[in-house]
Amino acid sequence: MRNEPSLDTRAEMHRLMVTTRAIEIRLGEMFRDGQTRGPIHRCDGQEAVGVGATQALGDEDYVTTTHRGHHVYVGRGLEPRRIIAEIFGRATGYCGGRGGHMLVGDASRGMLGGNAIVGAGIPAATGMALSIKVRGDNRVAMTVFGDGAAQTGICHEAMNMAGLWKLPVVFLLENNRYGLTVPQSGQSATDHLVDRATGYGMPGTVVDGNDVGAVYAAAAEAIDRARKGEGPTLIEARTYRVEGFSTSDMGGYQDPDEVARWRARDPIALSAEGLRDALGDNLLARIEADARAAVDEAFKQALADPLPEFTLHAASAPYAGGPR
Amino acid sequence: MTVMRYAESLNAALREEMARDPNVFVFGEDIGTYGGVFKVTRDLNGEFPGRVFDTPISEQALTAMAVSAAMTGTRPVLEIMYADFMPLTLDALINQASVFSYVWEGQVDIPFVLRTQGGGGVGTGAQHAKSLDALVAMIPGLKVVAPVTPADAKGLLKAAIRDNGPVIVLEHKLLYNTRGEVPDGDDLLVEIGRARTVREGADVSVFATSRMVLEAEQAAEALAAEGVSAEVIDLRTLRPLDLDAIVTSIAKTHHAVVVNEGWGFNGYAAELSATIMDHAFDLLDAPVARVTMPDMPIPYAEPLESQVIPNAARIAEAARRVLA
Ligand SMILES: Cc1ncc(C[n+]2csc(CCOP(=O)(O)OP(=O)(O)O)c2C)c(N)n1
Numbered sequence: 001m002r003n004e005p006s007l008d009t010r011a012e013m014h015r016l017m018v019t020t021r022a023i024e025i026r027l028g029e030m031f032r033d034g035q036t037r038g039p040i041h042r043c044d045g046q047e048a049v050g051v052g053a054t055q056a057l058g059d060e061d062y063v064t065t066t067h068r069g070h071h072v073y074v075g076r077g078l079e080p081r082r083i084i085a086e087i088f089g090r091a092t093g094y095c096g097g098r099g100g101h102m103l104v105g106d107a108s109r110g111m112l113g114g115n116a117i118v119g120a121g122i123p124a125a126t127g128m129a130l131s132i133k134v135r136g137d138n139r140v141a142m143t144v145f146g147d148g149a150a151q152t153g154i155c156h157e158a159m160n161m162a163g164l165w166k167l168p169v170v171f172l173l174e175n176n177r178y179g180l181t182v183p184q185s186g187q188s189a190t191d192h193l194v195d196r197a198t199g200y201g202m203p204g205t206v207v208d209g210n211d212v213g214a215v216y217a218a219a220a221e222a223i224d225r226a227r228k229g230e231g232p233t234l235i236e237a238r239t240y241r242v243e244g245f246s247t248s249d250m251g252g253y254q255d256p257d258e259v260a261r262w263r264a265r266d267p268i269a270l271s272a273e274g275l276r277d278a279l280g281d282n283l284l285a286r287i288e289a290d291a292r293a294a295v296d297e298a299f300k301q302a303l304a305d306p307l308p309e310f311t312l313h314a315a316s317a318p319y320a321g322g323p324r
Numbered sequence: 325m326t327v328m329r330y331a332e333s334l335n336a337a338l339r340e341e342m343a344r345d346p347n348v349f350v351f352g353e354d355i356g357t358y359g360g361v362f363k364v365t366r367d368l369n370g371e372f373p374g375r376v377f378d379t380p381i382s383e384q385a386l387t388a389m390a391v392s393a394a395m396t397g398t399r400p401v402l403e404i405m406y407a408d409f410m411p412l413t414l415d416a417l418i419n420q421a422s423v424f425s426y427v428w429e430g431q432v433d434i435p436f437v438l439r440t441q442g443g444g445g446v447g448t449g450a451q452h453a454k455s456l457d458a459l460v461a462m463i464p465g466l467k468v469v470a471p472v473t474p475a476d477a478k479g480l481l482k483a484a485i486r487d488n489g490p491v492i493v494l495e496h497k498l499l500y501n502t503r504g505e506v507p508d509g510d511d512l513l514v515e516i517g518r519a520r521t522v523r524e525g526a527d528v529s530v531f532a533t534s535r536m537v538l539e540a541e542q543a544a545e546a547l548a549a550e551g552v553s554a555e556v557i558d559l560r561t562l563r564p565l566d567l568d569a570i571v572t573s574i575a576k577t578h579h580a581v582v583v584n585e586g587w588g589f590n591g592y593a594a595e596l597s598a599t600i601m602d603h604a605f606d607l608l609d610a611p612v613a614r615v616t617m618p619d620m621p622i623p624y625a626e627p628l629e630s631q632v633i634p635n636a637a638r639i640a641e642a643a644r645r646v647l648a
């Protein structure tokens with residue numbers, strides 16, 4: 001198929017997914033030991049969505065994500081050490097400790113950024129697409145957002161305008177079946193959120209969100225269309241949140257059988273299956289071991305990094321230099 | 325008397341009012357099956373079938389729906405999970421809830437309650453830690469209460485539900501687990517519009533709201549050790565203000581400090597300070613001192629956040645300043 005990832009890309013995506021998972025597992029352990037600053041929104045089981053979608057973007061493109069964006073940050077090529085440093089509020093983090101894990105931004109990579117107001121990333125990417133159109137350059141904006149966010153008013157408003165003005169934006173709906181504790185069936189009368197695309201005059205496609213190659217191919221096609229001036233696409237990536245909403249979730253509302261079924265379709269295991277023949281067991285094992293070792297090292301460095309110091313009216317704070 | 329947690333007393337208030345009046349219903353995100361992310365609506369789902377709704381993430385429509393449901397014979401209690409999402413509710417509050425009873429010359433009552441919680445100090449970051457009291461307190465036609473003790477939480481929420489106009493109940497995330505004695509029985513009502521004297525004093529009056537009352541009490545302890553007698557007043561109702569309590573206290577102490585966790589510029593403390601100038605200027609021996617958040621977003625890292633949330637030390641320092 002035209003947009004199939006190459007073997008190199010698939011190997012790289014595998015490495016990035018293993019990297020993300022290693023970060024999530026370690027964060028979960030550190031939360032249990034009371035070592036994180038508050039709860040963490042883990043993305044275990046959804047790595048293929050964030051990684052596959054962002055790997056299809058060009059270096060100059062823009063992307064927005066949510067409160068659950070670690071896979072998007074890593075997929076977009078942000079450094080694990082500085083992501084982790086931000087999560088632990090270090091001066092070396094992507095936001096110098098001002099943002100935290102939900103608000104990571106890295107303008108140099110077009111990552112603008114994580115967002116903890118549900119739905120806010122959707123019009124944000126749409127506005128970036130409008131800016132691209134006004135400036136007449138050929139970038140693309142992508143927003144990765146949840147099934148819960150799909151129910152917000154601004155999601156509808158933004159998609160309507162994107163379709164109307166044929167904006168170069170890709171709407172990547174990461175349907176992990178839950179908005180916080182409420183299942184998809186409690187949030188929308190339809191289980192086919194992709195059907196909405198028709199109402200906005202844009203193509204819609206459903207993809208297996210646990211198949212990183214399929215996510216990549218669907219994203220690449222949508223990015224192509226957007227770059228050619230053919231307008232937006234809605235991609236619904238079907239996946240599942242195998243951990244709680246956050247590390248402080250008390251649970252009790254997800255069916256254990258359902259969780260087990262999805263764990264059996266782990267995106268990293270699926271990706272490994274697909275690569276085994278081409279790469280061989282040894283190379284595959286080395287890629288995974290190297291990724292995990294790099295994450296260990298990133299945690300070591302980030303945790304040794306200094307904490308920020310407070311200055312009133314610091315640079316880039318409102319009224320920098322003193323109130324007016 | 326029974327010792328209860330703040331969250332439990334709110335839960336009891338909801339249960340009692342739902343039992344008392346079949347037109348009371350509650351809705352909001354994750355409040356049904358899960359019982360709310362702060363567990364304020366725990367078990368109500370099972371006890372009151374058809375009157376507890378988990379909703380999609382649609383704050384703007386939800387608030388407008390609460391207003392019109394209230395116009396047509398029900399008493400909705402809407403939970404907005406974080407005060408930081410209040411901006412999404414503002415059209416319904418500013419252009420709908422506060423307008424129609426007046427312009428339709430009293431043909432409709434709008435008895436609805438919006439509960440939310442704000443406040444910082446635990447690393448929830450710039451989009452989940454704010455106190456936006458001023459945004460709602462500025463709207464004529466709304467009542468705004470901010471209970472600090474479990475007893476007031478119960479009594480004010482019950483009074484809010486029985487009120488025939490819109491009432492905003494501002495809770496605080498760091499108060500939910502605090503304990504206090506709550507009078508027994510299902511008839512505990514705290515009159516909206518009455519302040520509470522927390523501690524009597526002769527030298528300086530500290531007027532505080534929400535969790536800042538607890539900081540003010542600590543400040544008063546520290547000041548007492550220095551021989552300064554501070555009176556601490558918990559305003560409890562932010563609007564309508566208990567002007568009598570404010571003026572009476574200043575008539576005694578001739579010095580005033582106002583404390584609010586929100587921003588300073590155009591903030592709730594600014595209004596308090598101006599109100600004191602309007603009504604008690606002649607009683608004052610020194611200008612009013614304000615203690616608020618600095619005018620900036622709330623940063624995530626502990627060494628940054630701890631410097632911006634007002635605390636006992638800053639309140640005591642403000643008191644020393646007005647007395648100097
Ligand atoms: C405007 C707004 N309303 C509510 C919330 C609280 N909240 C945070 S995440 C979330 C659920 C989001 O669900 P979804 O979009 O499916 O993302 P997921 O958590 O599944 O990744 C809710 C209700 C919020 N952050 N912002």
Ligand SMILES: [Mg+2]
Nearest residue numbers: 146147178179
């Ligand atoms: Mg979801």
